[in-house]
Amino acid sequence: MQSFIKKYYYGDIPDDVAGSTTVISKEINKDATWPLWEVFIRSKQGLDHKHAGSLHAADAQMAIENARDVYTRRNEGVSIWVVESKYIHSTNPDEAESFYEPAADKIYRHPTFYDLPDAVKHM
Amino acid sequence: MDLHDFPALFQQKIDSETKIEPLDWMPDAYRKTLIRQISQHAHSEVVGMLPEGNWISRAPSLKRKAILIAKVQDEAGHGLYLYSSCETLGTSREATINDLHSGKAKYSSIFNYPTLTWADMGAIGWLVDGAAILNQVMLCRTSYGPYARAMVRICKEESFHQRQGFDILYTLSKGTDEQKAMCQDAINRWWWPSLMMFGPKDSESNNTDQSMKWKIKRKTNDELRQQFVDMCAEQVKVLNMTLPDQELKWNTETQHYDFGEINWDEFWNVVKGNGPCNKERLDARRKAHDEGEWVREAAKAYAKKRAGKNKHIAA
Amino acid sequence: MNKNSEINTNNKNTFLTDYCLHLADNSLILAQRNSAWCGHGPILEQDIAITNISLDILGQARNFYQYTAEILNSSKNNSSAAVTEVTEDSLAFLRDNREFKNCLLVEQENGDWGKTILRQFLFSNYQYLLYLQLQNSADEKLAAIATKAIKEVTYHLKWSSEWVIRLGDGTEESHQRITQSIHELWPFTEEIFINAKYENELTEDKIAVDVSVLKDAWYKKTAAIFAEATLTIPENVFAQKGGKHGAHTEKLGYILAEMQFMQRAYPGCIW
Numbered sequence: 035m036q037s038f039i040k041k042y043y044y045g046d047i048p049d050d051v052a053g054s055t056t057v058i059s060k061e062i063n064k065d066a067t068w069p070l071w072e073v074f075i076r077s078k079q080g081l082d083h084k085h086a087g088s089l090h091a092a093d094a095q096m097a098i099e100n101a102r103d104v105y106t107r108r109n110e111g112v113s114i115w116v117v118e119s120k121y122i123h124s125t126n127p128d129e130a131e132s133f134y135e136p137a138a139d140k141i142y143r144h145p146t147f148y149d150l151p152d153a154v155k156h157m
Numbered sequence: 158m159d160l161h162d163f164p165a166l167f168q169q170k171i172d173s174e175t176k177i178e179p180l181d182w183m184p185d186a187y188r189k190t191l192i193r194q195i196s197q198h199a200h201s202e203v204v205g206m207l208p209e210g211n212w213i214s215r216a217p218s219l220k221r222k223a224i225l226i227a228k229v230q231d232e233a234g235h236g237l238y239l240y241s242s243c244e245t246l247g248t249s250r251e252a253t254i255n256d257l258h259s260g261k262a263k264y265s266s267i268f269n270y271p272t273l274t275w276a277d278m279g280a281i282g283w284l285v286d287g288a289a290i291l292n293q294v295m296l297c298r299t300s301y302g303p304y305a306r307a308m309v310r311i312c313k314e315e316s317f318h319q320r321q322g323f324d325i326l327y328t329l330s331k332g333t334d335e336q337k338a339m340c341q342d343a344i345n346r347w348w349w350p351s352l353m354m355f356g357p358k359d360s361e362s363n364n365t366d367q368s369m370k371w372k373i374k375r376k377t378n379d380e381l382r383q384q385f386v387d388m389c390a391e392q393v394k395v396l397n398m399t400l401p402d403q404e405l406k407w408n409t410e411t412q413h414y415d416f417g418e419i420n421w422d423e424f425w426n427v428v429k430g431n432g433p434c435n436k437e438r439l440d441a442r443r444k445a446h447d448e449g450e451w452v453r454e455a456a457k458a459y460a461k462k463r464a465g466k467n468k469h470i471a472a
Numbered sequence: 473m474n475k476n477s478e479i480n481t482n483n484k485n486t487f488l489t490d491y492c493l494h495l496a497d498n499s500l501i502l503a504q505r506n507s508a509w510c511g512h513g514p515i516l517e518q519d520i521a522i523t524n525i526s527l528d529i530l531g532q533a534r535n536f537y538q539y540t541a542e543i544l545n546s547s548k549n550n551s552s553a554a555v556t557e558v559t560e561d562s563l564a565f566l567r568d569n570r571e572f573k574n575c576l577l578v579e580q581e582n583g584d585w586g587k588t589i590l591r592q593f594l595f596s597n598y599q600y601l602l603y604l605q606l607q608n609s610a611d612e613k614l615a616a617i618a619t620k621a622i623k624e625v626t627y628h629l630k631w632s633s634e635w636v637i638r639l640g641d642g643t644e645e646s647h648q649r650i651t652q653s654i655h656e657l658w659p660f661t662e663e664i665f666i667n668a669k670y671e672n673e674l675t676e677d678k679i680a681v682d683v684s685v686l687k688d689a690w691y692k693k694t695a696a697i698f699a700e701a702t703l704t705i706p707e708n709v710f711a712q713k714g715g716k717h718g719a720h721t722e723k724l725g726y727i728l729a730e731m732q733f734m735q736r737a738y739p740g741c742i743w
Contacts, residue, residue: 060259066453067251068515070244087307088241089517090250092456092638093463099631100517103524104234108314127180203516210511214504217734217743218561219534222507223527229510230523237516275734275743325743332741441512449514451649452585455642462641 069118071097073105076113083115091116171372176302179245187371191301192246194373196253199239200264204257204438206232208272209281217275224321225278231318235311242303258443265289266424267350269432276329276336276343282322284344284351284389290315291381292355300372323392330396337398344393345401352416353424355382383413390414483673485547488611489540490573490670491680493563494716496536497574500564501724502595503530504731505582514585521631525592528624535617537563565735569718569725573668576715577660579724586639586646587653593632594657597693598664600625601686610678633697640701647702655706662711665690669717 068090074083086105091097097116105111163182170177177183206229213229216222240250256262267285272278293315296308329340356378368374376384386405393400404417426432506526513519537560544558556562577595582588603625606618639646665687667675674680698705714720734743 060255062251062255063450063454065457066450067249068453068457070250087238087310088244089237090515091517092453093460095634096456096460099634100521103521104237104517107230107234107520107524124180127178127182203511206511213507213510214730215733217565217738217741219500219530219537219564221743223530223534226507226510226523226527226530230520230527233511233513233516233519233523237520240516328743333738335738336741445512445514449518449585451643451645452514452518452639455646456638458646459638459642 068092069120071101071116072119072122073097073101074115074117075101075105075111077111079112083113086110088119094118168370171300171370174372176305177300178302186367187373188246190368190371190373191304192243192248192253194368195239195243195246195304196248196256197263197265199236199243199253200257200262201268202232202236202239204264204268204442205285206236207438207441208268208270208434209278211272212275212278215275216278221278221325228282228318228321231314234314238307238310239304242301242307245303254446258439258446260430260439263428265354266427266432267354268438269427269434270346270350271434273346274339274343276326276339277347279322279325279329279340280343280347282318282320283326283392284322284347285354286315286318286322287389288351288354288385290319291385295375295381298372298375304373323396326396326398330398340396341398344396344398348389348401349419349423350427352382352385352419353427355379355385357421357424386414386416482547485543487670487673488679489543490668491674492536492540492543492614493571494573494668494670496533496540496563497572498578498595498599499529499533499536501572501574501727502578502591503527503533504727505578505580506588506592508582509588518585522588522592525628525631528621528628532617532621532624533564534560535620539613539617561735565732569720569728571718572715572720572724572728573718574715574720574724575660575664576712576721577657577664579715579721579727580657580660581723583653583656584649586650587656589632589635589639590650590653591657592628593636593697594661594694596625596628596632597690598683598686600629601689602681602683605681605686608678609680614679636697636703637701640698640703650701651703654703658706658709659712662709663713663715666713666716 069092070088071091071094072088073086075086076083086101089097089100089104091100094116097118098114101114101116102111106114164184167177167181167183167187170181177187209225209232210229213222213225216225240253243253244250253262257264272281290312293308293312297305297312299305299308326340326344329336359377359379366377369377390400390405390407402417404415406415407413408415427435430436503526506522506529509519510523510526511519513522540563541558541560548558577591580587580591582591600622603618603622607615607622609615609618636650639650641647665683667683671680671683675682695705712721715724
């Protein structure tokens with residue numbers, strides 16, 4: 035017994051200890067899987083839509099309704115946007131250096147770069 | 158440090174409490190650990206709907222029925238948030254669920270115990286949700302961004318779960334002799350399995366604790382378990398009930414409660430599939446999924462047809 | 473108050489409580505049926521959706537029961553003291569089969585997902601039209617409950633309509649399944665639009681809605697949704713009736729046996 039007790043946390047039992055006495059494998063039916071959508075919710079008038087999470091739905095109409103049922107059960111929203119996740123384009127964090135760091139060089143954009151003569155005040 | 162020493166940069170981020178986001182570089186083992194942990198957590202929420210869902214139809218008052226429905230529904234929501242954060246790591250929900258249904262993946266063994274009386278709804282809320290909350294509050298600060306955000310949302314919603322459980326027990330404890338007996342019986346049956354939810358003792362591990370180093374977890378099993386025992390040992394007094402442990406007593410030196418030894422044989426047996434309800438729980442999940450297949454298929458087929466029609470109009 | 477008018481008031485009260493119970497029972501039994509999906513839906517998102525509907529209509533049922541209890545308790549206080557108080561729970565859990573006044577449609581089995589959403593559509597379509605009118609009821613309490621509920625039902629109707637269309641016009645299998653469910657449920661739709669005695673007695677005073685006039689609008693909407701779903705409305709179907717005055721199908725007995733178990737096994741307890 036002792037030998038295979040390793041340190042696991044709640045919700046983190048390793049896969050080598052089967053959860054079921056039998057393993058029944060089944061193919062995933064692609065025709066029965068719905069695409070993933072990202073949900074953005076405006077929590078009250080005057081605020082931006084904010085990413086709330088994602089969900090699955092067969093189409094946009096259903097995605098909006100699912101978002102209502104899943105993400106606004108406690109009156110969290112006044113407006114919902116959904117977009118199919120595959121249409122989201124993103125920066126690549128590996129290129130973060132080329133993407134953001136050049137801006138870090140351009141300190142001339144910051145006013146403190148300029149060492150003004152003492153005579154000039156309040157610029 | 159070399160700018161391209163990814164592992165070192167990664168650990169540096171972790172150490173400086175910068176959250177890891179989906180597209181960031183991460184060690185394979187970190188990704189795998191997360192997928193395993195988040196999916197098990199998700200499965201636990203969804204399988205966890207069953208023992209309580211079992212009593213929705215028999216709830217003893219309309220108010221209790223409404224509360225229980227809302228609570229079990231919340232768990233579906235929590236499962237959904239967690240499957241979503243798992244998807245950010247590159248595994249589809251369908252694949253994750255498939256692992257559960259095939260018997261490959263795990264869920265918390267607590268849900269393999271049967272709910273025999275109404276009092277079990279109280280005991281689950283108080284003890285099982287109570288144990289889960291300690292774990293989840295800690296996980297709100299976990300290093301992986303999407304997991305942490307899901308946990309924040311879950312903890313917010315979860316706050317009423319433990320209270321409603323305690324409230325059920327409290328009402329029973331003020332009731333008839335039969336109700337009091339029902340209350341004590343449920344506490345007796347759920348106490349030890351709840352302690353097992355925190356996992357094996359720290360001392361029984363000789364592995365280096367990678368999860369702590371990666372700040373996926375921030376407290377050890379024993380720390381959380383002790384916190385739980387200390388909390389419950391006090392709360393049970395309010396109920397005028399007892400916890401089924403002869404060795405439970407306040408230790409003035411440690412300023413904590415001492416408690417008895419957990420039956421680890423039982424723990425591993427339930428984990429391995431020999432719990433009283435393992436089969437029923439998995440069968441119920443498989444059945445729901447299998448019987449829903451034609452529904453999901455039809456909705457998808459209809460969406461395709463409609464998209465086709467719209468294109469036609471546009472052209 | 474002379475004897476005759478007292479009897480009249482009493483009768484009126486009985487009609488009113490019967491009417492409230494009818495509305496409450498409809499919602500409770502359907503909520504009980506729908507809530508059986510919680511944890512067993514075809515996908516998590518829809519599990520949550522049907523459970524939301526279940527919660528909404530359970531809430532409606534509670535409002536109607538609470539109002540009924542209020543009326544019953546106040547009329548009892550007038551006549552004789554020291555009678556056990558009526559509550560929403562005594563009404564839901566301590567009446568038997570013959571006293572339940574829900575229409576037969578809501579007690580029919582869940583069947584597959586298609587049958588459940590079809591039952592929801594047929595019922596929500598009626599409930600929407602009903603509450604639309606009930607908002608103007610001369611009884612302020614009923615009007616208030618309807619005003620709150622109409623928002624919920626508007627969504628139930630939209631949601632269930634979309635599902636009928638999806639399954640009707642989805643795959644061959646879904647089309648065939650929902651067609652089968654239409655044949656199973658259609659016989660129970662007629663009853664909804666036949667006024668029971670308590671409805672007839674209360675329509676004159678503009679308290680109850682005359683359900684017979686809702687039928688055309690209901691049929692039109694159903695036909696439109698079915699047409700979009702490529703489904704057909706069955707013809708020459710023999711209608712099953714009786715639920716509204718307590719003559720139910722055998723299914724209700726089992727629903728009550730399960731739902732009322734705790735209150736029957738442990739009478740008089742507080743939960």
